[in-house]
Amino acid sequence: MNKDNTVKYVNIDWKPDKSLKVPLYSQIVRYFSRKIESGDxxxxxxxxxxxKLAELFEVNRSTIWEAMQELAALGLTEGNYGKGTMIVNDAWEMLIAGSTLNWQSYIDKGNFRANVDYIRQINQLEYEEDIVRLGTGELSPKLAPRDALAQILTEAMDVELELNYPPPLGLPRLQQALCRYLEDEKGIKVKPSNILITSGALQALQLISVCIVPPNSVAFIESPSYIKSLNVFQSAGTVLESIPMDENGMMPWIISKRFDVGRAILYTIPTLQNPTGNVMSTERRDEILRYCRANRIPIIEDDVMGDLWFDERPPKPIKALDDYGSVIYIGSCSKAFSPGMRIGWVVGPESVIQRLADIKMQQDYGTSTLSQQVFARCLETGVYEEHLMKVRPALKRRRDLTLRILEKHFSDIAQWNEPAGSYYIWLRLNGSPSIRRIFEAALAEKILVNPGEMYDIRENYSLRISYVYEDEDVLERALIRLAEIIRETRG
Amino acid sequence: MNKDNTVKYVNIDWKPDKSLKVPLYSQIVRYFSRKIESGDxxxxxxxxxxxKLAELFEVNRSTIWEAMQELAALGLTEGNYGKGTMIVNDAWEMLIAGSTLNWQSYIDKGNFRANVDYIRQINQLEYEEDIVRLGTGELSPKLAPRDALAQILTEAMDVELELNYPPPLGLPRLQQALCRYLEDEKGIKVKPSNILITSGALQALQLISVCIVPPNSVAFIESPSYIKSLNVFQSAGTVLESIPMDENGMMPWIISKRFDVGRAILYTIPTLQNPTGNVMSTERRDEILRYCRANRIPIIEDDVMGDLWFDERPPKPIKALDDYGSVIYIGSCSKAFSPGMRIGWVVGPESVIQRLADIKMQQDYGTSTLSQQVFARCLETGVYEEHLMKVRPALKRRRDLTLRILEKHFSDIAQWNEPAGSYYIWLRLNGSPSIRRIFEAALAEKILVNPGEMYDIRENYSLRISYVYEDEDVLERALIRLAEIIRETRG
Incomplete structure (x- = not known):
C-alpha cells in the first residue's frame, strides 16, 4: 500500500515478449506510447x-531505465516530481482541451479535497480482494434475498413481461404496490400520480438538486449527515449548513433566520439517521414540519433506512403528517432488500413529481422495467416483508456482537451510541487523534473504515463502523485489530 | 382534441357527493383549493x-359558475386569458420561488418552443389509449423477445444472482460478453476497462455531454439527426451545427473551419442513420475519421440501430478503424432487443470511460444488476443473435409493405428513401405544407406522426414514419388515411 494516496498509478496489463527480435526496451516504449496515444x-x-516495473515485466532494471529515458525524450513523461514518473502529454487532453471533470473543480477548490479523495479511494478499494469492509453502506451478499428472488423470477413468466419503455413516472404496477406499502407501513396516503420511480434514492436526490433546489440555496442538514458524503447538493451550488441534534433529533430552533425565503431547503433522515442511528421523536417531527411550513422551507425526507428497525417500530415519517405538500419523501429498496435492483421512489405533490419525471426522461428514459416488475411482485406477494423478518434479527445480532466488542476493547478510547436499527455505529474517538493516520494504518492491514469527516462539515474524530457486510468472525477480528491500531496511532 | 396545444388542463379525479349536506359548489371549491394547496x-x-366541468361533476352550469367565482375571490384563479381559467397561486411556487425547470428555460427561449412542445406532447400521447403510433421509436411489444427472456430468467437461477451494488464500470460478466460481441460483430477490439455500462444510450449521451464536451462547444451533426430531438447537448450549452449528407453520408469537407480547436465534437449515426436510414460508405467513414483526427475533433459514434440491417451487413463502425482513441462509441439493446432493460454501453479510451463512470456513480450508483445479468446471458447463450434472426425479417416485411403503400398513395405528394434496415422512413412532402396542421389533423383522428422539425435545425416539410410499432393492418389503414389528410390539408 502506497502511503501517499494522491498518486494514481496506471494499470499495467502487458508483458514484453522475449521471443521477439525487437529489443525489450523498445517493446516497452512502444507499449507505453501506445497506451498514452490511445488515451487509455x-x-x-x-x-x-x-x-516495480522490472518485476512486472520480468526484465533488468537497466532495460527499464533505458525505456524511461526514451519516453522522457519523446516528451511523453517527466520525472522528479518527488512521486516518480508522471505522464505529461496525451491524446485526449489535446482533443478536449478546456473540458473538465465535474468533480475535478471540487477537488481543486481544496475544501472538498480530502473528502473527495476518501470517497474515490474507498469506492475503488471496496472492490479489491481481501479487503475487510468495516465502513460500507451495503449488506453482506449472504443477507441478500437470493432464493426469494430466484423464486419470483420463475413465477414472473406467468405474467406478461413488460419489455418496452416504461411510462415517465414508472410502471403503474409498481406505483400501485408502493401506494399500498406506503399506506400500510408508513401511514402515507398518496395516489400513483404522486410517485416517481427512480434508479435508487441517489438519483432521486440528484433530480431534486437539479430541478427543485434553486441556485445559491442553503440546505439545512443534520450534523453529521450522510448527504455530506455525496456531491448532489454541492455540485448544484447549494451550501450545506449543519444543524446539531439532541436525543430527539435535529433542533429546528437553531436554524439561522438569515436565509432568503425560497432559497432554503431542509434535508433530514429522521428515522435511523445515517451515520448516527438516531430516531427523531414524533414531537420533533411535528415541530420541524411546523417550523418549515411557517418559514416556507421545503423538506426533503430521506427514509431509506426506515424499515430496518430492530425492536420498536419508529414514528411515522414526517410525510405522513404533511397535509400541505411541503415534504418530498424518498425511499428505496437498496438498504433493506437489494441495491443491485436500483429501485428508489420519490413521493410528492403531482406538480413536483411531473417536473422530476420530465428531467429523468431527459437523462435516461426511465428505470429498468425488469427491476420494476420484480420489485413490484416482491411487494405484492409479501416477499419483501418476509425478507425484512429475516434480515432484522440478523442485523440485530450483528449490532449486539459489535456493541459487546466495543464494550470490551474500545471503552477507554471511544464513545458510541446504541442504534435502534440499520447498519452503523458512529464511533467518536477520545482526544483528537489523526483520523487520516488511523485510516492509512488500518488500510495497510486491509481494513477499510469510513472517516467521520466524510459526513460532517466540522472537524471531528469519528469513524462510521458498519456491522452488516463482513461475516461475524471477520468483523470481530477486524474490530479488535482496529482498537489496537487506534491505540498505536495515538502513540 | 384541443387545437391550441399550449394549454395544459389539470386532471380531475373526483366528483361531488350529492348525499352530503355540504352544498355542491362548496364541495367543488374545497376540492380545487385542496389540489392547489397541496401542490398537485x-x-x-x-x-x-x-x-366540461358541469359534465364531469354531473352538476348544473350555475353551480360551476358559483364555484369559479369563489375560487377567483380566494385569489387562486384568474379568468379571461383567452384560454379559460388559469391557476395563479400555489404552495410550491411560494416554497420554491426562483426554482426553474431545466427545460423551461428552453421553452422560454422561443427557438426550441415548437420542438419541445412536440416532444412533450408526443411523450404523453404515446401512452393514450387507441392512439396509432406512426412515428414512434420503439418496437411493437409483439416483436419483443418475451419467450426467450422468460427462459433466461428461469435459467438465471442456476447461477448466483448479483444483488449488490455493481462496480463503477458495470458487471464484469456483461463487459466481457460485450467485448466478444464487439469483436465478432463489429470488428472493435477492446478490453473490459474500455467499456462502461449505462442505463441506455441516452444516459451515455447525457454523461458525455456533461463531462466530455467543453462549455460553449459546437457539435457537428448530420442534417437531419435524431440528436436534435434530445436536449442533451443543447442543455449543456453546446450549439448544434448541421452538416448535409450525400448518398455516402455526412460530408466532412463542408464543416466550417471557424471553430476553436478543443471546442468541437462530431456526432454521427453512420449506420442506419436516424431518421433517414442512410448507411455511410466505408470510404466516407475513413474520410471522416481522418478529417477529425487532423482537426482534433473527437467523434461520438452512435450505433444503436447497427444490428437492424435487412439484407447486407453494413460497413464496420468508425470505432473499428480508430487506432488513436478519437472515437467514443455508443451502443444499446433498446432498439434491436428491449428498451425496458435500460442497457446501453459506451466504448472509449480508459481515461474517458473512467471519467464517465465517476459521474455516473454520482448520479445513480450504476445500472440494474438484474438487467445487466439477464442481457449478459442473452449475449452468452446466443439468445440475442437468435432474436435478431427473427426480428430482421419481420421488420423487412413491414418496410416492404410500407413502401408498397407509399408507392400507391403518396407518389404525388411526397418523396422518400428505401431504408436498408431499422425503423423509419423519412417522408419529404412536396411543396411547403403546414406540418403543424397535418400533425393536428392526424391527431384528431388518433394518428400520431413525428414532425420533421423535431430532427432538423432548418425548416423542413418532412415526417418521420415508423413502421415497427403498429400491426400491419393498422399501419396500412393509418398510412392511407394520412395520405388523405395531407391532401386535405393542402386544400
Missing amino acids: WVSGQFIPPQR | WVSGQFIPPQR
Missing part, C-alpha cells in the same frame, strides 16, 4: 517505480 | 371549461 493513460497519472 | 396543481395550469 492520461496526463497526471504516474508510472509505477522502476523496481 | 400549479400556477399556469388551466381548469377545464365550465361546460
